Amino acid sequence: MEEERGKLVYILPNLFTAASIFLAMLSIFASINGHYASAIAYIILSLIFDGLDGRVARLTHTTSKFGVEFDSLADIVAFGVAPAVLFYFVIGKDYGQVGTLISALYVIFGAVRLARFNVTVGTYEPNVFIGLPIPTAAITIAVWIGIYLKYEVSSVWGGVFIIGMALLSFLMVSNIRFPSFKKINLKRPNAIKILVLLIVVFFSCLYLFKLEFPAFIILLYIGYGLVRAGLTLIEVKFNKQNKEN
Structure with missing residues (x-):
């Protein structure tokens, strides 16, 4: 009995991972059939299950190389294929080969991002990601596609979305650092109270603005990484000039 329970605990996090794949496939099928709102919802649900598998593995002490792969x-x-298919059927297909190329490159760059993460994990500071995480890129696509459909944005803006998709692909394989929030210190004074307050505010805004608020938060997150990278580059050049002088 104990042995069976041990096997069940080991399988549990992988079941969450399998559920994430299943939801992603549902999203792909929904996009193909023109049910874009459902496709977006499945991507978001897939993200939730993806977040749970690692946490369950750590809580049950069942992390493994198999689970990581x-x-x-x-x-x-x-977060690669499902968002790319959604993007293609909503916007990309209207741009012919360019739309096909951009959708495909997103998946390729996403695969490169994941491969790089797997071989470099633990080699840099744990409070940052090197390159935009692929789940963030996927949610960005899903939310902005939702806004595109909700407000029936003019097709003229499709070109802007094409450029945005290309930018997300580039950011995933870039060396720009984005905050990870993995090492939040909850032992600081009033940290729990502040966290609870932020959660209440977050879900309140999410309830009122289901698409607009996440889109705004994501823009802040990506913008922070870009601005930080720009300031770092300026600082490096400034220090280099001072040394030369």
């Missing part, structure tokens, strides 16, 4: 394969389907 399985999770990466799930991510390329859930």
Whole structure:
């Protein structure tokens, strides 16, 4: 009995990963059939299950190399293929070969991002990501596609979305650092109270603005990374000039 329970605990996090893949496939099928709102919802649900698998593995002490590899394969389907298919059927197909190319490059760059993460994890500071995480890129696509459909944005803006998709692809394989929030210190004074307040505010805004608020938060997150990279580059050049002088 104990042995069976042990096997069940080991399988549990992988079941969450499998659920993430299943939801991603539902998203792909929904996009193909023109059910874009459902496709977006499935991507978001897939993200939730993807977040749970790692946490369940750590809580049950069942992390494994197999689980890490399985999770990466799930991510390329859930956050690479599914968002790319959604983007293609909503916007990309109207731009012919350019739309096809941009959608395909997103998946390729997403795979490169995951491969690089797997081989470099633990080699840099844990409070940052090197390159935009693929789940963030996927949610960015899903939310902005939702806004595009909700407000029936003019097709003229489709070109802007094409450029945005290309930018997301580039950011995933860039060396720009984005905050990870993995090492938040909850032992600081009033940290729990502040966290609870932020959660209440977040879900309140999310309830009122289901698409607009996440889109705004994502823009802040990406913008922070870009501005930080720009300031760092300026500082490096300034220090270099001072040394030369």
